[in-house]
Structures are given as structure tokens and as C-alpha cells.
Amino acid sequence: MCRSIKTLRPPMAPEVHDEDIRAAALQYVRKISGFRAPAKHNREAFDAAVEAVAAATATLLDELEIRGSAAKAAS
Template sequence: MCRNIHQLHNFEPAATDDEVHAAALQFVRKISGSTKPSQANQDAFNRAVEEIAHISRHLLEDLVTTAPPKNREVEAEKAKARSAKRFAAA
């Protein structure tokens, strides 16, 4: 489940609210062990996603780095290359 959580820090343009929310959703799914909570747990699940997204946004805003911002397309190509190498037929 957590393979969909990607690094969001130090990209230009900065991570969108949708990206932060998607990462928070994947995190909550992982720690709860549920991709779709029951109706009894839906409110707690949604609240956790919103709170984690909120604090994640603050974290991203507060982090400081001297490294140049990363390019999303370049990083995606690197990830594809790693995946192709990892899953290449042996």
C-alpha cells in the first residue's frame, strides 16, 4: 500500500494539496490495515487523513534545504529506470 507514498519535499513547483492528501490517505490505509473502513470507522479514518495531511503540509513548509529543487519528470524517469531494472526478466 505505501508504495504510492512519494517524497514530496524539495520539488519545484511545491507539492499540491492533492499530493499531500494522497500521501496521508495511503499512510492511514497502511497503519489502519484497511483500504476502505467500515461505516463505524469512516469518520475516524477521514479525520485521521485530514489531520495527517494538515500536519504534513506544515512539515513541508517548515523544512529547509540548501539542495536545488528536484524536477518531477526527471525523478519519475529515474523511478521508472529503477523499476525496470528491479523487475527485469532474469
């Protein structure tokens, strides 16, 4: 669906910054809404969706357990 959204979890992306998460969220919302830049009357809903997706993405990345990461850290 959103081919330009990059994988953000380790080891695919060793460092993920807030800008990376927001860029992925923006790309997702653009894709599903069909708007690259929403009209003024849709801006608030669009921006709220981007923030919600970014927050959900950050939570997901924080809670994922990556196999082998604990073993590597202990080595």
C-alpha cells in the same frame, strides 16, 4: 513501510499540490489502519486521521529548510 508514498519535499518534488499531500496522507492511514476503505462505523475516525496527517504534512513541508535553496534563489 509505505513504499508507494513519494517524497514531497524539494528538490525531489518541485511542485507539490494539496492533492499530493492528501494522497500521501490517505496512503499512510490506509497502511497503518489496515483498511483500504473503512467500515461505516470507522469512517469518521479514518477521515479525521487522513485530514490530521495531511495537515501535519503540509506544516512540515512549509517549515523545512532545504540546504542550497536560498543560495539558488539569490542567484
